[in-house]
Amino acid sequence: MRVAVLGCGTMGWVHARSYAKLKEVQLVGVCDVEKEEADKLAAACGTTAYERFEELLDEVCPDVVSICLPTPLHCKYTVMAAEAGVHVICEKPVSSTAKEAEIMDVVCRSNQVRLLIAHVGRFFPAYADVAHQVTTGIIGKPGVAHARRIGPHPGLLKNWYNDERESGGVIMDLMIHDIDYMRSVLGEVLTVYAQRRTLTHLDYAWVTLKFEQGAIANLEGMWGYPGPFQTAMEFAGDQGVIRAYSDETNTVIIRQSGLSTERQSMEGSDVTRKHEPLLLRKSPELQSAYDRELSHFIECIQSGSQPDVTFHDACMAFKIARAAIESAHTGKLVNVMEYEEKGGFPG
Template sequence: MRVAVLGCGTMGGVHARSYAKLKDVELVGVCDVEEDEAVRLANACGTKAYSRFEDMLDEGPLDVVSICLPTSLHCTYTVMAAEAGVHVICEKPVSSTAKEAEMMDVICRANQVQLLIAHVGRFFPAYTDVARQIKAGVIGKPGVVHARRIGPHPGLMKNWYNNEWDSGGVIRDLMIHDIDYMRSLLGEVRSVYAQRRTFPHLDYAWVTLRFEQGAIANLEGMWGYPGPFQTAMEFAGDRGIIHANSEVAQSVMIHRAVGSAERMSTTGADPSSEHTPIVLRKSPEFETAYDRELSHFIQCIQSRSQPEVTFQDACMASKVARAALESAHSGLRVNMLGFEEKGGESDETAAYWYD
């Protein structure tokens, strides 16, 4: 299949490099309004660079395009691709508003192209393993869940992340992975309560989800953490507990010794007696979560089959994230049934989502 990538930032680079490795897939181009970014990625992946999506479409033919742009642009370019007869793999969240998501779905159906939303969280080994064990009943019925997803602020590298309209903030851009994952295991969300604090280059949120089946999930998300990106989760059921933590799940863990000058100053040891350290590399994955996700999506397009993460899943995750934003703004619990009845977005909430 002939595929292309629209947007050459972090996620665009991830998609392009995965496509370049996949069998039966030809990466025919990458596109970005920042021409230097497109050229850099094209050279790294052995493909052609474009600065206008229209030129890429005209030069086609394309079978699939990955849309890796700010959320506010998802609808515009999904519609453009669909009307050109190109299948769409779009990064999460699905769109800025529910109305945009509906338009994306209608246009793609009308043009008989598939629309797949890239919620990659379900494709990471730790997450697939935990899901397998929970579905097998290893810990019984889940009752209380804690999940954490924290890392540096992406706005330090790409300024558009600092604009709430473009990125959706930490809840809609980062925590939405955990919202989608929890829905896949615990069912529909009954109510949402959230707290959020934002400062320049710091966005922190704590969201509590109560599910129809009785489970409660506490989700923590942070942009601006001074350490490396990390995730953790704990599921407590009536027959046991299961943990997963990215910080303790590495194939190889490296503990670096204090440097020569520091050792001399703190212990009085002779630095000349210190041996040259051995540098160990962590064991690489043969296949990344993004490789698995995009390969799965390509197979779904070829077979016209339903993906692991459905479009409805993506829309519901986005709706729960919007409810969390409303709760954080009002300080009140949001009932999802009532939230759905009013369409999930009012003029009042639209004003503060993106202010």
Template sequence: MKVAIVGCGGLGNVHADSYANIPGVTVVGVCDIVEEMAQRTADRVGAKAYVSFSDMLEQSGCDIVSITLPSYMHKEFAVQAAEAGKHVISEKPIALNLEDARAMIDACKNNGVRLFVGHVVRFFPEYVQIKQQIDGGSIGKLGVSHAKRVGGHPGEVRNWYFDESKSGGVVLDLMIHDIDFMRWAGGEVRSVFGLHKNNGLLEYATATLVFESGAVANLEAQWGYPGPFVTAAEFAGTGGVVRCDSSRSKSLQVRKSAAATGGGQFVEVPQSPGYESPYELELRHFIQCIRDNSEPVVTAEDAYKALEIALAAVESARTGKAILIGQDTREVSPR
């Protein structure tokens, strides 16, 4: 399986290193408009460097294109790759608006290729364990959950993050990780209520999700946090609580109820306490799905739904009203 990568920033190099560890996969081309960055990545994995994406599609012989570009560029390059007959693996978010997301999905479908979107939290071992605990009934019926994801402002490394039209801001770029995971763990979301504050170097948002089941999730995301990148999640049900916190040495904690028991060159990339890289696990999974035509853990439609919920959170913060999901984003008053 031959892979080409477009975008040689932090995640482009994460993809390159991950592919180098996957048997039967060869990186045959890397592309970036900054020739020096493309050449540096190419040298690391023994691939050819390109500054023209069209040239890479035509000359590299790739079967798959990994898109690790700024979010606002995902649609353009995904559609071009699909029309060239290449499978597409895109970093999240799938796009910055639903029209572009649907265009990406349709282009891949119409050209007989697969589209995968890197909602990598589904591959972090501690989050996988949480999902297993919930599905296994360890905490009973899910009631209330909380998640936070805070870190330094990526705009201090890559200036385009300050432009919401290019990055989507803290909700579409950062909180969307937890939005996707919450939907994976808790089911379909009925409504969203969001708050947002941005003063440049500090951007902070919260969102409350109400699920069709009646469960509620409270999410928090911040850029400009004066400390290390931190993630945490907690799910409380009728039978107990399951939680993880990256700031603690023990990544996963399960507490049963009494009745039941008796800085650098690139933007910061979240890490897992597990031995294996979640990014490598994710890319291995996507490659295997292409090989055996199986359904991925996270589908392109899942990525579309995560974007829909994230956009609803942004709209709610703008209007001060809750937004219903899947009903033309009709506005409703908060309960």
């Protein structure tokens, strides 16, 4: 299948590099309004760069497009792709409002194209394994779960993350991974209660979910953590506990901050050596979670089969995240099933 990538930021690079490795697709173009960014990605992946999405659609006629744009642009470009008869793989969250999500769904259905929302969390091997073990009863009936997802503030690289009206903050953009994952394992969410603290380049949230079958999950999310990106999860049941912590399963762990200087004496003279911070992929994989996710979505488009993450799943993750944002602003418990969105993200 002929695929294209719209948006050449961090996630655009991830999608394009995955497509470049997949045998079942041909990456026919990348597009970004910042042409230099598109040129860099195109050069890295051996494809063509475009500045206008309309031009890409006309010239290369893709079968599928990955939309890796800021959340407020998801609806506009999903509609544009669908009306051109192009299947859509859109980065999470699905949109900025429930109304936009509905429009995306209706337009894609009316044009008979697939709309798949990229919640990659379920495609990480540790998460898939833990989900399988919990749902098959290895730890008995789950009662309490915990998840943590913390890392640097993305607003240091892309300014739109700093505007909550666009990004939805740490709950909507980062914690939504764990919201979707916990719902996939524990079922429908009954209530949500959230606390949140925000400062310049710091966004911390603690969200408690109560599920219809009685389990409780506590989720911790943080933008602005002064260290490497980390995830953790734990499920406790009446017959055992299972957990997966990213910082305990890394193949290589290197901790070094700043620029250090070492002075050594060589043949009677002082030699100064500067050591740059070393960045290293910590757990090398033959196939990344993004490779697995995009390969799965392409297969679903080709076969017409149901994806592991449905559009309904994506909308429910959005609704729960939106209810958590509301709870954090009001300080009140929110009943998810009764919650109706009052507008876009709060400003």
